[in-house]
Amino acid sequence: MKVGSYKDVHPESFFEGMVLKRILIGPKDGSPTFAMRLFTLKKGASTPYHTHDWEHEVFIVDGTIKVVSKDGEKIVEKGAFVLVEPNEEHQFVNVGDKIAHFICVVPNRGEQ
Amino acid sequence: MKVGSYKDVHPESFFEGMVLKRILIGPKDGSPTFAMRLFTLKKGASTPYHTHDWEHEVFIVDGTIKVVSKDGEKIVEKGAFVLVEPNEEHQFVNVGDKIAHFICVVPNRGEQ
DSSP states (O other): OEEEEGGGSOOEEETTTTEEEEEEEOGGGTOSSEEEEEEEEOTTOBOOSBOOSSOEEEEEEESEEEEEETTEEEEEETTEEEEEOTTOOBEEEEOSSSOEEEEEEEEGGGOO | OEEEEGGGSOOEEETTTTEEEEEEEOGGGTOSSEEEEEEEEOTTOBOOSBOOSSOEEEEEEESEEEEEETTEEEEEETTEEEEEOTTOOBEEEEOSSSOEEEEEEEEGGGOO
16 A cells, blocks of 8 residues: 655646646556546646547546637536546646646556 | 536445445446546545455545555545555545545446
8 A cells, every 4th residue: 555645746847837747656656557646737827738549537626627628618626527538639727816736547558 | 528526426325325436437438447436435434444456546635534454544634645456455434523535546347
């Protein structure tokens, strides 16, 4: 068993520090099947509009996030979940007035 | 893409309503690899001390949870994560003074 707090996990920084990614549980920890990451989006930050051939399963922990896909946009808050299917275009934007956090789980091959 | 709120997902009830399980994203939604569930533990509630041959990846969303394994106990709060390895004994107990929520991700075969 591995138990920890996200605060003790060193973040990778993207887009001039506007987006932080922490691998909470991943292949290096012995995750058998999938990896759990926590993303932090500072106010106004966004992830790129992109795609890849694995899925995301997302849960909003804090803040207000606009979820963008080819079908449009949807604004969600704490308690929301998102399934991004393989090869589906997607983007997450912090449209709130404070930091946002979400969990994003991927199969191990999405987090080597 | 599937977007929703946990509040709109009908819960399964266990242990006289003390533990609620909501399958946010699972095989019935087309999850390719793994399923995301949200557990709600009322004050004093606990899951059974048990084991199975698949892993859990857990993130504490709200509340104060005691995590029990053969190695002992650890009390964690919002922002904590837990990797339960396959065949590892485990239990989650709400030891706080309010409702607790945690995300628990399993491979699809753990949530048919």
